[in-house]
Amino acid sequence: MTVEELDANERRAFLVWRRNLARLEENDKLVLTPFEKNIDIWRQLWRVLERSDLLVMVVDARDPLFYRCPDLEAYAKEIDEHKRTMLLVNKADLLPLNIRKRWADYFKAHDILFVFWSAKAATATLEGKKLSGYSEEESDSLDLDTKIYGRDELLMRLQAEAESIVAQRRASTSEEDHDVSSSDSVSSVVKHVVVGFVGYPNVGKSSTINALVGEKRTGVTHTPGKTKHFQTLIISEELTLCDCPGLVFPSFSSSRHEMVACGVLPIDRMTKHREAIQVVADRVPRNILEQIYKITLLKPKPYESQSRPPTAAELLRAYCASRGHVSHAGLPDETRAARQILKDYIDGKIPHFELPPGVTDVEKELEIIARSEGPTTSSAVNESDADDLDEEDEDAVDPAEPDMRDVLDDLESFDLANGGSKTAAKKKEASHKHHKKPQRKNDRSWRVGNDGGDGTAVVRVFQKPAVNLSAVGASGRV
Secondary structure (H helix, E strand, O other), rough: HHHHHHHHHHHHHHHHHHHHHHHHHHOOOOOOOOOOOHHHHHHHHHHHHHHHOOEEEEEOOOOOOHHHOOOOHHHHHHOOOEEEEEEEEOOOOOOHHHHHHHHHHHHHHHHOEEEEEOOHHHHOOOOOOOOOOOOHHHOOOOOOOOOOOOEHHHHHHHHHHHHHHHHHHHHHHHHHHHOOHHHHHHHHHOEEEEEEEEEOOOOOHHHHHHHHOOOOOOOOOOOOOOOOEEEEOOOOOOOEEEOOOOOOOOOOOHHHHHHHHOOOOOOOOOHHHHHHHHHHHHHOHHHHHHHHHOOOOOOOOOOOOOOOOHHHHHHHHHHHHHHOOOOOOOEOHHHHHHHHHHHHHHHHHOOOOOOOOOOOOOOHHHEEEEEEEOOOHHHHHHHHHHHHHHHHHHOOOOOOOHHHHHHHHHHOOOOOOOOHHHHHHHHHHHHHHHHHOOOOOOOEEEEOOOOOOOOOOEEEEEOOOOOOOHHHHHHHOO
């Protein structure tokens, strides 16, 4: 096939695929998330899949199923039945050990090849630094399923998996040619393997490549979409790594706001910040947000569910009040606060994670993490003591008798249907007075004088000290 024929076939197939997605979205009333529509980026993915023996899909450890693409795994099998896909669970240092065990059991139950890894910890080890909350010795003492692999261990594992795939491929071809050979001779033929890295933007592919190479060879930034072209990096004579640009795959299950909160879409380009912040407020418990940012969120009203998550407006206004973020109009700068909260959420400053399907004690696990870290400043201690005192006062009140202050606040917060309340009338009068056009003051500083002839006004005489005109004239003559 010539280059022109390949280009025409790829464009035709890509156009048909786009039309099918549009037809599904229109006919079945499905909401399709934003995805990559540039065919040149997809060609980078196709070239990496064709070259690679082992396909490594980099996912975020806090929500692996969100970043996993089963359709890509199926497409890799269509190219080569012996090609396998490995889940590289990056940022595993942000997960507790018991959570890693649950994900390991889930992956093994569904026959998914996986490895726990932390590019940040591996980079810190290369630079001679120690990452807070991560110990390499403790990771080495764990079993192979839950341990966080180091740089050398991951390279050996990738090379071993790729060599086994190449050996199986050559064994199957030799059987078809009726040239049956032993496993030793087949493995001795394997001299060079290629491992390709794919996945969503901003999951740590380039950071992983830099950590495995041992130096900065690819650009790394917090903004997704830094890598524009796939890169081939030779680790040794037997192993070559291929870094693919991050692609946003189409999905019907997630929303645009979830993709912004997870870092897949750029934060600085979001237009609706409250929806993305609501995703954070729904996933992180209220007490953890208060402990991390040293803020006090509004408590639910008596008629609301006491366990409801805080709204995006409550979180943003409390954050702006504590940090002093004010816009030019004097209102809370919610856009600036939303960007900072989302960056903290993505970087791991706000502890959060998802558990395998069927488990619902996320809040309990997050509370364990927050208690283990604990407040470090005196202000946090004072706030926690104040919350305890408030809880004791609330417990002392008889639940059968409602608090009159809450009742009055609720009555003032609603507009009565008959409109005959005195408070509404007072507010209406106050607003009328506030918007009343100010009266112009009478200027009594001048009077009208005349020459005593016809009585018409000839000049305005201001009440100022009189000027001696004769003296002025005399000085002028001199």
